[in-house]
Amino acid sequence: MTPTLMDSGLWAFTGAKAALWVLVLTRVTGLLATFPILGSEQMPMQLRAALGALLATVILPVLPTPSALPTGIPGLAALMAAELAIGMLLGTVVAWILEAVAFAGTLMDTQMGFSFVQFLDPATGQSASVSGSLMMQMATLLVFVTGLHHQLILALVDSYRVAPMGQGVPLQVMGLITLIGQLLAKGFQLAFPVLAVLFLLDLILGISGKFMPQLQLLQLSFPLKISLGLVILGLVLRELGPWLRPMLESGPRLALKLLGG
Numbered sequence: 001m002t003p004t005l006m007d008s009g010l011w012a013f014t015g016a017k018a019a020l021w022v023l024v025l026t027r028v029t030g031l032l033a034t035f036p037i038l039g040s041e042q043m044p045m046q047l048r049a050a051l052g053a054l055l056a057t058v059i060l061p062v063l064p065t066p067s068a069l070p071t072g073i074p075g076l077a078a079l080m081a082a083e084l085a086i087g088m089l090l091g092t093v094v095a096w097i098l099e100a101v102a103f104a105g106t107l108m109d110t111q112m113g114f115s116f117v118q119f120l121d122p123a124t125g126q127s128a129s130v131s132g133s134l135m136m137q138m139a140t141l142l143v144f145v146t147g148l149h150h151q152l153i154l155a156l157v158d159s160y161r162v163a164p165m166g167q168g169v170p171l172q173v174m175g176l177i178t179l180i181g182q183l184l185a186k187g188f189q190l191a192f193p194v195l196a197v198l199f200l201l202d203l204i205l206g207i208s209g210k211f212m213p214q215l216q217l218l219q220l221s222f223p224l225k226i227s228l229g230l231v232i233l234g235l236v237l238r239e240l241g242p243w244l245r246p247m248l249e250s251g252p253r254l255a256l257k258l259l260g261g
Contacts, residue, residue: 019076023165024063025056026080030087031156034095035149036140059157066165085169086259090156093179093255094148097247100183101139101240104190105132111198112229113222131233138237139244148248155252162259170260179254186247190240194232198225 029052032038038048108114109129143149163170205221 020065021056021060023079023083024060025052026083027087027159028052028055028059028156030084030089031091031152032087034088034091035152036095036098036143038149055153055156059153062157063160064164079166082169083165086159086163087156089169089171089258090152090159090252090255093258094143094152094248094251096180096183097244097251098136098139098143100187100247101190101244102129102132102136103184103187105129105135107188107191108132108194108229108233111195112225112233114226135237135240138240142241142244143248146245146248148251151249151252152255155256158256159259162256172258172260175258179258190236190243193236194229197232198229201225201228 032048032052037043038051106129108131112131114130201224202221205224
């Protein structure tokens with residue numbers, strides 16, 4: 001064995017770098033686990049592991065070196081849990097934006113009469129509505145078309161400035177609650193055209209039933225609501241890109257803001 005390999009300082013430096021790489025990989029893993037498409041079960045585990053290792057290797061040289069790392073197993077495990085939580089928060093904000101779109105689709109289906117039609121969404125492994133799944137797929141496509149995945153990697157690097165390694169998770173709880181409320185309001189705003197038009201249709205049919213009792217409202221309302229709802233849904237889908245793009249672009253900034261940035 002050469003004297004170089006017997007140098008204790010070299011082994012200590014290598015061990016510190018390896019521990020730092022594992023911590024960076026932990027934050028990257030949290031991001032990939034919650035990011036749409038990349039965190040789905042359909043993405044092969046080997047591909048996700050390779051992507052995480054590649055991102056951690058590329059990001060590591062540009063990150064500030066922490067002053068000290070815990071030496072014991074409990075301290076290192078607590079630090080890894082904090083790093084995982086920060087990474088998951090970054091990806092969860094984007095996932096919530098897409099869930100707001102799926103929420104709007106669920107509201108539309110409830111009003112159109114599609115709420116009883118549920119199927120297994122292959123992207124999430126959960127039951128989903130027809131309109132919600134369609135709008136979710138289009139929103140997910142917009143994530144990659146707009147380059148949000150690149151912006152989120154930059155936000156991941158910037159998160160080490162906002163939430164340095166070893167200082168816990170500086171989560172802004174009130175900001176998180178406010179964000180959830182805003183996303184629910186956005187989802188209702190997206191579904192409002194369909195809800196408003198179908199409410200007016202219900203009102204017209206109800207008034208017509210009062211003046212014409214022989215009118216078969218139950219048989220008439222279903223095809224009318226489905227046809228009119230699909231027409232309005234088509235118009236909403238035309239405006240989905242311009243409506244959703246500002247929200248997607250603000251996603252990384254919102255995630256950093258929740259960390260105090």
